[in-house]
Amino acid sequence: MHQPLKIGELTAKLPIIQGGMGVGISLSNLAGTVAARGGIGVISTAQIGFTEEEYDKNPLETNLKMIGEHIKRARKIAQGGILGVNIMVATKNYELYVKEAVKNGIDAIISGAGLPIELPSLVKGTKTKLIPIISSLKGARVLLKMWDRKENIAPDAILVEGPKAGGHLGFTLEEIKNYEEKAYQEEIKEIVSLAKEYGEKYQKDIPVVTAGGIQNKDEMKEYFSIGVSGIQVATKFVTTEECDAHIRYKEAYIDCKKEDIVIVKSPVGMPGRAIKNDFIERTFLGKIPIKRCHNCIKTCDPKETPYCITDALVNAARGKLKDALIFCGANAYLEDRIRTVDDVLADYFG
Template structure:
């Protein structure tokens, strides 16, 4: 057996499998709790997590902060001692408040990307939460680890390296996603692993490396582990599970999609993203979608300029209004053919 338990400080996951955080509403308490119960690390996405709270349209930030605590508590109850954390985008408005809410709710891990989480160590100081940046390059990893070392005299508890085959927002230029060179990307992973060893020695601690993006089956898992990773992060595989928090219609969109439906789009966030082509995206080719209400989700979003409201698009999708929704997915979404369970997916990934 190639797999070993994933140890992050005092935390020990029986299986080195992290479920990727998927917003809006795709990975909340039910999915994260189920993954943690099966021995992995379940992750709740905080992106507009309170979309179904009563006062969300009036006060989205307060609704989200309350929902973070509520879903972490519920996930921990489901997990029965398993490891549960959150994914918080740096691009989120009131980012610091979201981190503080997760800390107060005793999130086991906080994973942060969509920007450089430079001040994350300060926000979790004195807490039980372990922290990891999401990185896609040696350059980004070097910047973060140097800054954390210099400003806070600390380092990452683990690293999540997200590759070009991942779903949702991607930390790559669009031209890098047209003709993907996976061999070059594997070399980048090796360079990141080499770099983190410097900080392991300095701080006398292990910094596990988790790779994400395009992992679908046992062969992908074996390849990642043999290339030096300590664990894997998987998102897409968990969408079509009974426990996933998305609507049945959303899950069915994955099952029905074909390879040619999976495309790289430009998100209002300013980053490229991978999504399933549908009537909503087709309509956007003819002009922008009018934004009638701003939910204040992203730091650098001007409702007067962006082509559509990403909160509304993602909320429509999770609720099953697919013709008006944005459906993010990983590169392998077309390989999903049926609704399954978290337990079955975990068993299929264990090597």
């Protein structure tokens, strides 16, 4: 039997977090449905306003407005379930996104694509739970030490994203190539010990949640046996009826083969995992001109960047796959049909 996932006073009946996938892949419908079923549903805030008319003129204002809108919509579906948002540290105006989510009563903020050093100072005095994403013991040590020293605080949970995860990855190409499951599990055990150490100091439980290619109940149990309290799953939720992505995006997962899944260089400055298509082939040939800057990523210089990641991801969410970056996890090729959120949850808890 599985245990519920307790994060502070929040209790998820199912120890599963649905991964936050942007742009526009996990929005209110998917997040609300997973929350209603007892998991933790997560809305990605990355360019969340792209569906709105005013987005091109005022991307920041539109994104902030739609954070509140999607949280409201998800709450209606969630039936009292737990909702989080995923906010990338690399986001320009990161602090405004965090404050907007808190203002709209979000239960948890999950934050990666860089270490969320500033996060505690932005949510001080609120009930919002903080779940940093890290990829290594080293990253966990640095972050916990800095939060401890600067803010006198520890995370409410730690999310460890492994090398089989989708989208942006906190690893070098070398590390991804030489990945060994057993060695990585040893590292996770050490992260669990570190979380216990800080938990004792702050007199709280700090659950560790792990993510990246966990396919079924047996694999989940293997992680539970090394001290992990929950799992995060993203890729398997893409090919559900409830996922907010375009049907063509879902079909790209269903149609792809193992050899179509490649590691690409993202303008965010990290490697990413995606499905090989015309767009990726074109990026190998040279720079793809940028028509308009959406001011999305701190690290991006429009003069230097190989392509606009916002345009590439928005095209994916809209089903314009010839001009799209189709992020996915290592096992996307195993998805062979459209299912439901209930079907995916049954893979782990059925």
